[in-house]
Amino acid sequence: MRDTKESRLLLVLLVAIAFALITVDIRGGRNSPVDGARHAAAAAFGPVENGLSSAVDPVGNAVSAIRDSGSRHDRLAALEKENAALKAKLGSDDRNRSRLRQLDKLLKVAGEGQYGIKGAQVIAIGSAQGFSWTITIDAGADDGIKRDMTVLNGDGLVGRVTTVGPSTSTVLLANDPDFTVGTRMEAGDELGFASGQGDRPLRVELLNGKAEVKKGDRLVTFGSQADKPFVPGVPVGVVSRVDPSGGGLTRTLYVTPYVSFTKLDIVGVVVAPPKQDPRDTVLPAKPKPVPTPTVTVTVTPSADAPATDEQQ
Template sequence: MRDTRESRLLLVLLIAIAFALITVDIRGGDESPVEGARRAAATFFGPVEDGVASAVNPVGNVIGAIRDSGARHDRISVLQQENAALKQRLGSDDRNRNRVRELDAMLAKAGAGQYGIKGAEVIAIGAAQGFSWTITIDIGANDGIKRDMTVLNGEGLVGRVTTVGPHTATVLLANDPDFTVGTRMEKTDELGFATGQGDRPLSVQLLNGKSRVKKGDRLVTFGSSRDKPFVPGVPVGEVVRVDPSGGDLTRTIYVRPFVGFTKLDLVGVVVVAPREDPRDTVLPPKSKPVPTPTVTVTVSPSPDTGADANADANADANADAGANDAATGTDQDDDLE
């Protein structure tokens, strides 16, 4: 189209009409005169837009995936945390099972000795209280705990209560160098005093220097006056070495404690002593030694060996026969002379 006066007037007219329609549409809202035209255009162009959208959707999906990658990363992190929590829960279940076994063993010990106990959990271990080998338990004076009470677990003697607070208490362990307890030998009733030696076996001084002791013998607590600080019959340990007496009035033996002091978790404080001395009934049954299998080897002679033996026997017989013949000939010569 050539740039003429008529074309410029037409362009100005179309622009004016467009502005007028825009103004009417804005003011009219839903009642706008152009609403019908808009609907008609949507009806006509809708399928076209769907087709274009279908063609463009793969690209849009990629863009959306990139946009959502942060959210997916967060989701992965959440799943990883849930997985870690699940593993931790499973681990705690294993720990709970171990604690149930510990509790059952401790209750069995208390039942065998007729000890009235209060269960406690070890919440601290170390020398913070001024001792070398101590633990802190989560019960105290408010729970009826007093100084110089015996502490045990499912394996045997743990120690004695030394300091008591309202909600916690300190226990001096039996392997502490400042710890001493009266002991009694199983069956023989030989008396002694056991002293802790840290991570080494307990040192026990037997009062009878001529007492017969051997490796594997076991000891229990002798008990104290009015059952404080020790009740009788609590398993202490097993003899691992015996020093020769050398004519001394006392005899030293070394005892491996039944309790593992580095892995304490649940313990029981004896709040009610037994009416009678349980003697050796709290000791676990002795394990029977496993017999060592013996192997008997039987050697059968081979046929070749038998043949060789026969050949040697025949050779010996022939030699003896020759010797006899020679002797006979000599005798005949003597007779002839």
């Protein structure tokens, strides 16, 4: 339709009639004079509405699903809670088994070295004192813990106690750059000092610059005066590299520690030193070398080979 004066007048007239019908319908209520027309329109357009309704049924179903999702969510939440409880139980069982293994190893080390220990659990890493490699354990002065006591686990030397509270203590780990411990080579008397280097191997300066050392040699703690801060005989680690001897007064070694400082859980604080130096008894047994297989060669005489006098 072209936009003319007559078309605009017709549009205004239609809008006015529509408003008039709406007003009459509202005021008439059930007795509305247009009620018959409404029923006729419903009969005419009802099938179309049903078709459109079936076309959008998935949307309606989705709305119903959202409306009913409260009870489904509750059931899902209950199942997830039960599943989490089962996982926690399984995880707890695995952790308890791991702790039992750690405790068994710790008690074995304590028995072999005749160390009187107080068992403790690591409850935090790092500390407010600013040390870069420390742990906090759940044993303190109330448990007989004092400053400068040796800390070990089932693998070897962990560190020394630096700060003691009523129920907790801070332990400086052996790989901290501020940590130093006297060492002794296995089956010998070569002494040195091991220092921490963070996540790198320990650095050991042997007092004898001409000492014969090779990769795979093992070290233990030498011990301190009055057994503080270190008791003797605690395994330290294995030599992984030896610097060439340059004719100096000392010789530098690099030692891989027995203890994994990022996996600490159960530790023991030595509250009573051994009555005598355990020497090398606490070191783990050396792995047995794999025997070289013996090759046996069997020679079978050929059928075409000439017979010997004995065969004739």
